[in-house]
Amino acid sequence: MRGASGRNRLPLSPEEGEEAVRLARASVSGLLAGQAPFNRGWEGAFLKETGVFVTINSASDGPEKLRGCIGYPYPVMRLGEAITSASVSAATEDPRFRPVSTRELGSVLFEVSVLSPPAKLASAKRTDFPSKVRVGVDGLMVSRGHYSGLLLPQVATEFGMDATEFLSQACTKAGLPPDSWLDPETEVQIFQAQIFAEATPGGPVREVKQRAS
Known part of the structure; x- marks a missing residue:
């Protein structure tokens, strides 16, 4: 569903998800070909302000390997513009x-993760945080002062993390000690993602379903 506030609410349709991934690839292809930045008249979901991350994985020489991942955790620009910018970055x-x-x-394979707005993880006791994180469904943002880090939901699944390790790794990603999520001065936020990815380079696009483990 999409709200009237100009911001996306998940989920996107399969057609929109495929278009998002095609846009990511086209933006990078155009840049490398020396063309002007990819631009178009956006419609529907692509006009809505939405957080998004673009991941590029190498599919050559065995298992997939990360080649780049950058994005916008907050809905600060229209989805079409955010995908174009994030994919190039x-x-x-x-x-x-x-x-x-x-x-x-x-x-290389292109993957687009469309994010819900982050929400503060709250509990009477910080030691209860792991029970509030749904591994395989929730992503994490950790911040304290000038330090911040983000891990997409699929990271925990890909590396077989439990909730406690996921929290610790998010802190490490932020440049903080692993147990910083226990510190009241550290803000922990969760979000969800709708993920679309190429099955083969430039080939069919599928939605990657996330399930709690």
């Missing part, structure tokens, strides 16, 4: 990796 500006090259486009 994931391909060229992720400091963990060298930029994606033109010759790699045929061997």
